[in-house]
Amino acid sequence: MPEPAFLEERRARALEAYEAEPVPTWRRSGFWTTSLRRLELDALEPRRYDAVDQLPQIVREHLGDEEHSGLIVQRGASIIYAHCDDPSVTVTPLEQAVEEHPELVEPWLGKRLPVDEGKFAAANAAFWTGGAFINVPKETRLEKPIQVVYLIDEPGTAQYAHTLAVIGEHAECRIREYCLAPPIDGQALHAGAFELYAAAGAQVQLAHYQDWGPGEVHDVSVKRVEVARDARVKWVPVHLGGHLTKQTLDIVTAEPGSDMRHSGLYFTERDEHLDLFTTDKHEAGHTTGDTVWKGALTGESRASYEGLIHIVPHAQETHTYLQTHQMLLSQKAKGDAIPSLIVEVDNVSASHGGTVGELDEEQIFYMQTRGIPRAEAVRVLVEGYFEEVVQRLDDPGLEALVRRRIAEKLAAAEEQVREFIGERA
Amino acid sequence: MSLEIQNLHVRIGEREILRGVDLKVERGQTHALMGPNGSGKSTLANTLMGNPNYEVTEGKILLDGEDLTEAAPDERARAGLFLAFQYPATIPGVSVANFLRMAVNARREENIKVKEFGQILGKHMELLKIERAFTSRYLNEGFSGGEKKRAEILQLAMLAPDFAVLDETDSGLDIDALRIVSDGVNAMRGDERGFLIITHYTRILSYVKPEFVHIMLDGRIVRQGGSELADELEEKGYEFVREEVAARA
Numbered sequence: 001m002p003e004p005a006f007l008e009e010r011r012a013r014a015l016e017a018y019e020a021e022p023v024p025t026w027r028r029s030g031f032w033t034t035s036l037r038r039l040e041l042d043a044l045e046p047r048r049y050d051a052v053d054q055l056p057q058i059v060r061e062h063l064g065d066e067e068h069s070g071l072i073v074q075r076g077a078s079i080i081y082a083h084c085d086d087p088s089v090t091v092t093p094l095e096q097a098v099e100e101h102p103e104l105v106e107p108w109l110g111k112r113l114p115v116d117e118g119k120f121a122a123a124n125a126a127f128w129t130g131g132a133f134i135n136v137p138k139e140t141r142l143e144k145p146i147q148v149v150y151l152i153d154e155p156g157t158a159q160y161a162h163t164l165a166v167i168g169e170h171a172e173c174r175i176r177e178y179c180l181a182p183p184i185d186g187q188a189l190h191a192g193a194f195e196l197y198a199a200a201g202a203q204v205q206l207a208h209y210q211d212w213g214p215g216e217v218h219d220v221s222v223k224r225v226e227v228a229r230d231a232r233v234k235w236v237p238v239h240l241g242g243h244l245t246k247q248t249l250d251i252v253t254a255e256p257g258s259d260m261r262h263s264g265l266y267f268t269e270r271d272e273h274l275d276l277f278t279t280d281k282h283e284a285g286h287t288t289g290d291t292v293w294k295g296a297l298t299g300e301s302r303a304s305y306e307g308l309i310h311i312v313p314h315a316q317e318t319h320t321y322l323q324t325h326q327m328l329l330s331q332k333a334k335g336d337a338i339p340s341l342i343v344e345v346d347n348v349s350a351s352h353g354g355t356v357g358e359l360d361e362e363q364i365f366y367m368q369t370r371g372i373p374r375a376e377a378v379r380v381l382v383e384g385y386f387e388e389v390v391q392r393l394d395d396p397g398l399e400a401l402v403r404r405r406i407a408e409k410l411a412a413a414e415e416q417v418r419e420f421i422g423e424r425a
Numbered sequence: 426m427s428l429e430i431q432n433l434h435v436r437i438g439e440r441e442i443l444r445g446v447d448l449k450v451e452r453g454q455t456h457a458l459m460g461p462n463g464s465g466k467s468t469l470a471n472t473l474m475g476n477p478n479y480e481v482t483e484g485k486i487l488l489d490g491e492d493l494t495e496a497a498p499d500e501r502a503r504a505g506l507f508l509a510f511q512y513p514a515t516i517p518g519v520s521v522a523n524f525l526r527m528a529v530n531a532r533r534e535e536n537i538k539v540k541e542f543g544q545i546l547g548k549h550m551e552l553l554k555i556e557r558a559f560t561s562r563y564l565n566e567g568f569s570g571g572e573k574k575r576a577e578i579l580q581l582a583m584l585a586p587d588f589a590v591l592d593e594t595d596s597g598l599d600i601d602a603l604r605i606v607s608d609g610v611n612a613m614r615g616d617e618r619g620f621l622i623i624t625h626y627t628r629i630l631s632y633v634k635p636e637f638v639h640i641m642l643d644g645r646i647v648r649q650g651g652s653e654l655a656d657e658l659e660e661k662g663y664e665f666v667r668e669e670v671a672a673r674a
Contacts, residue, residue, distance in 0.1 A: 361477070366514035368498035369474045369507075370524075370580065371531035377499075380527065384518025384563070 004102045007109070014115035014125035021119040026246060026275065032304050032336065034246050034275040039218050044158035044189050046077035046129060055081060058182050059149050062209070066397050069142045069173070073149040074130040076157050088140050089173075094131025094162055104135055108166050112224045112252070113195050120191045120220040124160045128193070131162040134175065138168030138199065145174040145395070152217055155186025161221075162193045167231075170201040176398065177208050184215035192221035198231040200255070207393055208237040210245070211405065214270065219245040227287075229255035236393050239266035239274060240405050250279040253287035253318075262291040265389040265402075267409050268301035268333070275304050282311045282318045282348075289320035294389050296382060297326070297333035298413035306338045309352060313344045322352040327359065327385060329417045359421060378421055379410050426452045426489050428473075428506070428588040428619055433484035435465075435472045442468040444644040445484070450588060450619040457630055457655060458623045460641035461663040466623045467511060469641075470592040474508045475501050488588065503532050505587030509577040509594050515565040521576060522546070522560040525583050532584070549582040553609045570597035578609040588619045595629035607632030627659040640666055 002008070023041065026034040055063070059073055070084035070091025084091040090101070097105050115125040132148040150161045165175060179190060190212070198204050212219060219242050227233045237249055251260045260280060268274050280289045289309070297303050307322050326337040339352035359381055367377035386406055393399050410417070428450045435443035442465050450456050460466050472479045473486060475498040486494045493501050516524060525546065530536045546560065553575050565573055574594055581589055591610070595603055610633050614620065622633060630638075630652070638654040639646045642663075647670050648654065658666070 360514070363514045363516060365474075365476055365498055366510065367516070369502050369510075370528035370584070371499050371502035372527055373499050373531070374497065376527075376531075380519060381516070384516060387518030387563075 003098060004106070006102070006106050007098055010110060010115060011126050014122045017116040017122035018119060018126050021122055024119055028304070028306070032275075034244070034273065036218065036220070036244070039189065040187060041189070044156055044187065046127065046160065047154060047157050049075045049078045049080050052080045056151060056153065058153070058180055059151060062178055062180060062401065063147060063149070064397055067144050068147050069144040070134070070146045071149075072132040072147075073151065074132070074159070074161060075151045075153065076159055077129040079130045086142070086144075088137065089142065089146070090133065090135035091146055092133050094133040094164055095129060097133035104166070105133060105164065108195070108197055109164055111195065111197065112226055113193055113222060117222065121193070121222055124162060124191045124193045128160040128162040131164070134163070134165040136167045136171040136173045138171055140168065140171045140173075142173040145176055147176050147178070149178045149180060150190065150192065152181040152188045152190060152212070153184065155184045155188055155215070157188040159188070159190045161190060163195070165196040167196065167198045167202040167204055169199045171199070172203040174205040174395065175207070176395075179208070179210040179212060179219065181212045181215055181217050183213050184217070187216045187218065190217060190219045190221065192219065192223075194221070194223035196225045196233070198225070198227050198233050200229040200231055202228070202231040204231075204233045205394055206233060206235045207395065207398055209240070209398065209401075210238065210242060211240040212242040214241070216243045218243060219247065222248045223250070225251040225260075227251065227253045227258040227260055230257035232259040234261040234392065234394065235263070236389065237264040238393075238402055239264070239276070240402070240409070242272060242274065244273045246275045248277050250281060252281045252283055253289060254283045256284050256286040258284070259288045260290070261392065262289065263389045263392045264293045265386055266295040266303060266305070267406055268295070268297050268299070268303045269409055269413060270299040270301060272299070272301040274302065277306045277308070279308045279310055280320060280322060282309075282315045282320060285314065285316040285318060287315065287318050289318075289322070291320075291322040292389060292392075293324045293337070294386055295326045295335065295337065296329055296385070297335050298329045298409070298416060300330070300332040302333070303335040305336070306340065307352070308340050308342065309350050310342045311345055311348055311350060315345055316347045318345075318348040318350065320348075320350045324354045325385075326356045327382065328356070329359075329382070329413060330420050364421070374421070375414065375418055378417060379407070382410055383407065427487075428621070429487040430469075430473070431485045431487065433469070433472065433486070434482045435468055436480050436482055437468070437478060441482075442479075442644055443472065446641075446644070446646055448621075448639060448646065450621050452587065452619045453616040454637065455614060455620040455622065455633065455635045456637040456639060457635040458621060458639050458641060459625070459627070459655065459658060462625065464641045465644040466641055467592055470508055470590050470623055473501075473506065473590055474498055499531070502586075507581055507584055507586035507589040509574075509581055509589065509591045511593040511596065513565050513573050513577055515563075517563055517566055519564055520561050521564050521579075524564045525580065528580065529583055545583065549579055552612060553579055553582070554605050555579060571599065571602040574598055574602065574606055578606050582609060582613060585613070587617070588621070589613070590621045590623065592623045593625065594622070595624055595626065603629060604632060627655045630655045642667060642670060
């Protein structure tokens with residue numbers, strides 16, 4: 001069955017952009033470069049799989065046995081599991097929604113995701129398969145979360161993922177998107193697109209959980225959230241693993257009264273490379289924002305976080321704050337955390353702060369004087385450092401998962417952290 | 426059974442701060458160490474606890490005869506030494522209750538039972554007039570000066586050390602808070618425990634009465650006596666002691 005004309009046309013434009021664009025290398029002043037030249041793009045392909053009744057083990061482990069309002073699982077290029085028994089909402093594969101409810105999809109698909117924002121955005125728009133469509137009608141209040149999982153479990157996979165979430169006026173819901181991979185031996189690509197539109201008065205708690213494991217998964221994604229009048233979105237992206245990740249995460253307060261809480265965390269290890277660029281864009285006055293990002297680096301990993309607050313002309317009475325912290329836990333890790341501001345209007349308050357540093361010896365000493373051994377003090381301090389962001393998940397199951405993963409990563413790095421911290425004692 | 430400091434010389438970087446300190450606190454005794462700002466009182470407190478910024482160039486610290494001069498801070502703590510800090514560190518993300526449980530467990534073979542911990546904690550909190558909600562706050566984050574001092578004394582009570590050093594615990598406390606903190610300290614006094622109370626002012630000493638008073642000046646203890654020495658100091662001030670020492674020299 002042919003796709004609707006609006007989609008065919010979009011794919012065609014995207015393909016044109018894709019073919020015109022080179023594989024990009026992102027450079028910033030200083031030492032920072034993110035390059036995909038080691039990725040053998042031509043060797044990757046969208047792999048197809050049959051639907052399953054039972055979820056793959058790695059998915060089960062991450063989701064636990066909590067009930068959901070809807071669940072979509074995409075493996076490679078195929079939706080292998082889709083479930084939604086809540087008649088008040090639509091949670092279906094995006095490819096199915098395009099056929100069954102084109103009138104619901106067309107006004108939103110790509111509204112804030114132009115096809116010509118670079119090679120991988122174009123690739124995504126041209127080649128996406130599967131995908132997830134979430135439609136929470138106005139005034140619908142969901143108790144249980146909606147979950148979307150993108151799974152890569154074979155080398156050679158190219159995954160073009162697209163989640164579109166449309167949250168109606170005064171609706172309330174929780175959405176979690178997971179990106180997961182077991183250890184794989186070889187390269188893979190996840191070129192993802194995520195867009196969420198929260199209509200007037202909507203309340204959304206949104207989490208992204210990424211753990212691509214130790215394999216060579218390259219993640220080049222754009223995630224964009226729009227918050228309408230008096231709506232509120234609390235968004236917590238969590239990055240806990242990925243060979244190379246280049247992500248753009250933007251949240252737009254588009255109408256007066258909209259409010260965002262944007263907090264994220266990352267923990268890089270081994271030779272991982274993480275490059276995040278977030279923008280809090282205030283397009284209207286009387287909007288508020290509060291962004292906190294925290295990261296920790298071990299091994300020889302590289303992590304760069306750049307956070308921008310952008311307040312456009314006329315967006316008077318905007319109040320926003322961005323802080324970013326990064327903690328180095330190994331001699332060979334390198335990172336930077338850069339907050340920046342573009343303010344094109346005068347009557348606003350916008351501030352930012354950033355730190356890149358190591359553990360505080362004064363805190364370690366204090367804990368030691370209470371009998372807590374140095375290594376344990378270090379562990380507790382790192383876990384405590386992340387706690388502020390972890391709690392913003394506001395989701396006990398997910399919080400426990402994130403805490404456990406952080407503890408595991410710290411345990412894996414215990415020796416090098418001890419060496420690094422020990423040198424300064 | 427004592428905390429004994431022998432001929433202690435300490436430097437920070439190139440500067441010698443302590444220039445030969447001798448002091449012995451027996452169990453069951455309460456000593457006050459007084460002195461003006463910059464005399465070396467806090468340096469002594471930090472050095473007793475093994476702060477890595479302070480370098481011992483000569484002398485010894487003995488706890489019940491065991492030489493702790495080179496021991497790591499956590500070993501000293503587990504050996505029975507405690508310091509209530511003048512400026513305690515903030516520990517983000519770690520609640521008062523969790524921190525206390527960790528500290529209590531650090532000196533036990535087996536972890537304390539949840540119920541037992543709760544009972545002991547409740548008892549001490551009542552004595553220190555600490556609200557229940559206090560224990561779920563992150564340790565020292567956003568605490569007022571008085572709350573920090575109370576959190577220090579709560580730790581003292583929970584850890585029940587053999588020897589406790591209180592570094593300027595009275596500073597920044599209003600009279601009500603000072604009374605509560607002093608009551609907490611007095612409740613901890615007994616034959617099995619020694620105290621060294623470091624203070625600039627005599628105020629706290631009218632609530633927690635020491636048997637011995639030492640006056641420190643320029644990194645040395647220059648006078649020692651009973652509690653009457655604190656009264657004399659209150660009356661005459663540190664300048665008087667300084668002149669007296671100069672006259673002796």
